[in-house]
Amino acid sequence: MTGSSVIGPADRRRVREAAATVVDDAAAFTGDLVRERSVQGAEATAQERVAEALTDLGLEIDRLEADDVPGIEDHPEFADTDDSYDGRPNLSARVDGAGEGRSLLFNGHVDVVPEGDADQWSFDPFGGAIVDGEIRGRGASDMKGGLAAMIYAVEALERAGVSLRGDLILQSVIEEEAGGYGGSLATALAGPEADAVVIPEPTDFDCWIANDGVSYFRVTVEGKGAHAANTDSGVNAVAKLIPIFEALTDLHEERTETVHDELFERDGENTVSLNVGTVDAGEWPSSVPDEAVLEGRISHAPAEERAEIRRLVEETVQAAAAGDQWLEAHPPTVEWFGWRGSSARVAPDEAIVETVQSVVSDGFDHEPRAIGFPGGIDTRFFVNDADTPALCFGPGAHNIHGTDEYLPVDELEQAIASLALIAMAWCGYDRDDEAADADRAARQEGQQ
Ligand SMILES: [Zn+2]
Structure with a gap:
């Protein structure tokens, strides 16, 4: 076993190779999610798809409906959206770390904005087809691809023989597009129990560390x-x-x-x-x-x-x-x-910001900028209401909230690899050499 939070080049390569082996499944899963038209109030079936994926990873799922959070309706940012929260849970699943590492929460929203005039699209907005290296449809980029990336990052870590020292929590929430009251406000008030939060919104691989x-x-x-x-x-x-x-x-x-x-x-x-x-x-x-x-x-x-x-x-x-x-x-x-x-702001020299920037600039040919986002993002609830540093970092924004939304599969792969590496750098990790050796032997056998 080797333990570290500084990622050596061999481990980095191994994780990137693992991301390449899971990306087709992650793309298919993103397509499955796109086919669930999870506009505000109708997130339940998409959440069930997410629950299945988390169960496949062997994780136990915790379901939290907004009404389960006492006093949420008195929160200054809560507004009544007319939709009942009954049957619209937020999901959390914890990947237990080996101990003595910082914990990290990946949060993604499963809801999407409506498609508008479907006739203006050049493909089915809820087809979820993968064509010419693109996953196509509403939510592919904002942010079902990011949600898939954070789930398949866990699969990639496993295939790479990496186990984290700190806990990694995966959270899939509702209602972000309508304000996030029943989604991340609820999970933040319930207590995120993590040392930092990363939300893979489509940021073009920059870090959004503030919002107005x-x-x-x-x-x-x-x-x-x-x-x-x-x-x-x-x-x-x-x-x-x-x-x-x-x-x-x-x-x-x-x-x-x-x-x-x-x-x-x-x-x-x-x-x-x-x-x-x-x-x-x-x-x-x-x-x-x-x-x-x-x-x-x-x-x-x-x-x-x-x-x-x-x-x-x-x-x-x-x-x-x-x-x-x-x-x-x-x-x-x-x-x-x-x-x-509400506005929120994380200092540019906050540890999670520096971790994301150093992990990504070291090997992805991109220097993530730490910038503000002009609008509401769910990070504000964790920063303001749970005293937990939070940022958004994820793949590209391609026609989000417009017609012909899509996500390139190679960006999905980069998001999976980045999130896996961010988790390793933040939580600390051990590499299971036995598993890694077995993996290598199996691959060599496959080549012969
Ligand atoms: Zn979004």
Whole structure:
């Protein structure tokens, strides 16, 4: 037996060879998962496929439904999604380590966004076919391929005769695309029992170590209705909304110049944004509109507090209304509604970040950048609610959330090998030389 957490070139080669021997099975399994149309609320059958794969690895499965977590509905990030959690479990399975190593959690979401107009696809969105080295269909890239990779990484380690010292936990969750309340929020609150979390979302083999926060808001402005023939006896709510729209646009511009987090600005992007997404007013050309409503989305940097952002938007709306007699008598209202996501940030020199970067840059011809992701990702629950460092690292994003989503099989293989090597470097490992020798002998025999 040899024990190490620094991976020698022979062990690295052995694991990469093992990944090459499991990738066809992993690709077929990804296709099986794609054929289960696991949109929000309908994850159960896909989870059963995952459960079968975990059982085939000889693992015991722990099922956690969101309703099993006491007080989850009081969590500030919980929002009611109208779907019952009954029969939609999150799955966890533990590969016991030999002891004295750090533990690691691989987490993947089994749910997918809907396919949109299927006629716009050039193949069956739920066909899961493997053609020209690509697994094709909704979820192949986001992230059934990543989910398959983390499961088959365990198989690859076994074939390579590697046993981990720390525990490795595999977790398959629901509802990420709809906010993750019943998925990773539930598993994080239940206690991940791991020293670090890696989520193989399609990151193009970069490390997403931070995400911004997101809030939705609605501004309602009152007018005074009147017949169009007597326009001047009414107060047009659209006219009253316009200065508020402009003030919010100015706020966006001001914030993009003053709020900075280097993790979000690697590609010349802004750290934060404010978008007015809908405007709704009036019912009929012959009436003066008596109400106008706009809805927007504002993001905030990890260093900012959500309460601070809310105050900023509310003060901006109030300031835009100041000096207008009508608006002073009929103050606009600001509501915060719907989906909201917290920001999170892991330090770039956190041990798990350095482990992933060094493992991948050593041999894959790619230097993973540590960057921020502008949107909600499940890592935030582990960082904020379970005090556990978490990052996303996985294969490429190919037409995700769009038409003709696919994942190249060679990226799946690289993901399997990377995840296996990350687990070895993080958890520490021993190599079973007897198994390795037997494996080598068997292969030589096969060649003769
Ligand atoms: Zn995803």
